[in-house]
Amino acid sequence: MRDALRAAHLYYMQDLTMDAIASELSTSRSSVSRLLTYARESGLVDIRIRSPLEMSTRWEREIVRRFGVSAHVVPVPGGSSDVDRQERVARGAARILNQYFDSNMSMGVAWGSTMSAISRHLSPKETHNSDIVQLNGAGNTHTTGIDYASEILRRFAESYSARLQQFPVPAFFDSPETRRHLWQERSMRRVLDMQARLDIALFGVGSPFADIPSHVYIGGYLDPDDYQSLSEQNVVGDVATVFFRADGSTEGIALNARATGPDFEVLRRIPRRVCVVSGLSKLPGLLGALAAQLVTDLIIDEGSARALLETTVAPVESAPEPASELSGRVRE
Structure with a gap:
């Protein structure tokens, strides 16, 4: 790593040729080439292209x-297929995160298919006194969710040499009273307080309409009554399992009273809120998240960006499918 750092500094900062670097490091030109490749792939060097054209x-x-x-x-x-589109956006997001996250910082991460893809493309970056914090619970009536969510968060923590702060609660409680009582426990308050003091929040936009289904809609987290409720309340998406309408409002959405994701008032106080989106089917949810003022930084694919800018009417033109159709399609 020391040799790669030295070679990268000489090549990118001092404009030395590879032959000159090989001479200075007493090695071969091919070794210098391998060192520069290692510097790029490991995240020691971050190359950005900014063309006004x-x-x-x-x-x-x-x-x-x-x-x-x-x-x-x-x-x-x-x-590109939806899977390839998501992978490319996730790869770009992973590189951008290295610019945002550093020592003495804490980052909250919401689990989901987009976060899983990003976690697989993270480049190692050594940080100190940093934390990765789980934003919402992952358990349901079929699984604890620990294996799925912890694997995503573990990759983030290992990539940044950060402490991992898990949130071992279900995605949705059976009743609002259960959540209210548990939130008074000191062990839970510790994590909730960490969420309230985050430097960065990283999340995707869950959508019942997505071509790559959001995990909350296919992982056994919602039953037919939940789908019926979301349909009647004109929900277009969720962030960290907190649901919202096209105008960004959350009032009166019954499922939110049982959800373990951060309230939007808490989320909006986090200085940097990074939303990662790929695919046109996520556009209604993205517009709702923008209307709710949840986003400070948006990472998005070209086609969705163009569609976003072409949207001049209400954020969403159609209500969610009836619960019976939606839940049936998700199960399929």
Whole structure:
């Protein structure tokens, strides 16, 4: 690592040729090439391209102007599958996170298919006195959720040499009273207090309409009555298992009283809130999250960015499917 750092500094900062670096390090030119490759792949070097001529850069500026959030548009070919699109956006998000997260910081992470993809592409970055905090519980009536959520959070913690703070509660309690009582326990208050003091929150947008189904809608977390309730209350998506409508409102959504994700008032106080989205089917949920002012930094694919900027009407034009149809489609 020391040799890679030295080679990278000489090559990128001092503009030395590989032959000159090989001479200074008393090694071969091929070894210098391998050191530079290692520096890039391990995250020691972060290469960014900012061209004012590229459409993605223009879209980034327009998203800032229209929605007041910093934007990073990830180039993705138009014919890409939804899985490939998500993987490319996740890879871009993983690189960008290294610029945001550092020593003496805490980052809250919401589990889900997007976060799982990001965790697989993280580049190691050594930090000190840092924490990765689980934003919402993952258990349900079929599983504790520990294996799924902890694997995602473990990758984040190991990549940043950070402490892992898990949140061992279900995604939804059976009753609001259970949540209220448990939230008074000191062990739970410790995690809740950490969530309230986060430097960064990282999340995707869950959607019942997504082409890659959000984990909360296919993992056994919702029953038919829940789907019926979400449909009647015109829910378009969720962030960390807290549901919202197209206008960003959450009032009167019964399931939120049992949810373990952070209230939006708490989330909005976190200085940097990074939302990662890929695919047009997530657009209604993204517009709702923007309306709720949950996002400060948006990482999004080109096609979705273009569609977002072309949206000049209400954030969503159709109500959720009836509960029977939606829950049946999810089970399939």
